[in-house]
Amino acid sequence: MTALRLDIIRLGVRTRRAGETLALVDAVDLTLQAGEVLALVGASGSGKSLTCAAALDVLPPGTWREGGTVALEGVTRTGAELRGRHVATILQNPRSAFNPVRTMRAHAEETLRALGVERARWDGLVASALSDAGLADGSAGEAERILSLHPFEMSGGMLQRMMIALALLTGAPFLFADEPTTDLDLVVQREILDLLDRLKASRGLGILLVTHDMGVVARLADRVAVMEAGRIVETGPVMDLFHRPSHSATRRLVHAHLSLYGLEPAS
Known part of the structure; x- marks a missing residue:
């Protein structure tokens, strides 16, 4: 039986600065299946959170979605149709959500x-x-x-x-988790990651995990998509990206993560 699938197709986000239109997210393609964790990683400002917001039509003021569709099992859906019914969301700072x-x-x-x-x-x-x-x-x-x-x-x-x-x-069969452990201490971070892992298995959730923390990626993700300057520059299974990163942005993220522990990245 094929797992339920959510596709983000050629998604773009724009803003206007000094009279010019700038691309913040450019032609992003992502596929998320129920029962897997897809980590969307990249440096701060690379467009990760904007991609999720655009997919659900909840972009902040001053930005707008330009082009792109979101499809559930091949059927195009609006953000209003997806939010809270097909896609649930958890945020970085839970205190601000209540x-x-x-x-x-x-x-x-x-x-x-x-x-x-x-x-x-x-x-x-x-x-x-x-x-x-x-x-x-x-x-x-x-x-x-x-x-x-x-x-x-x-x-x-x-x-x-x-x-x-x-x-x-x-x-909802899908969950967008935007930096869900950033504001938590290390023990609680581990507990929340363990919880998400259990829910993936027990409820078959498909989780789009937005993070810049490669330790979180290594712990939870099945696949990884790397963003830089609003574009997806590399995708693949999590171990492939750790051991054989091909794009410079991925290599920088892996190198920074390993250097925290005094380790040398694979050459």
């Missing part, structure tokens, strides 16, 4: 209401999502405790898990 005066229960109920899920299913879906995200042990009491909390009562790691739980509530 309304500080609303409880976790309110956030979960808002998600389910927006998706049109019948009320009778809410409790079961929320309990399952919290358990799968490692926030509750399956007991009703623990789930109730988590759901009663406000964002300021939770650590960064708990909030990232809660964001993952909200993504699971959607039932």
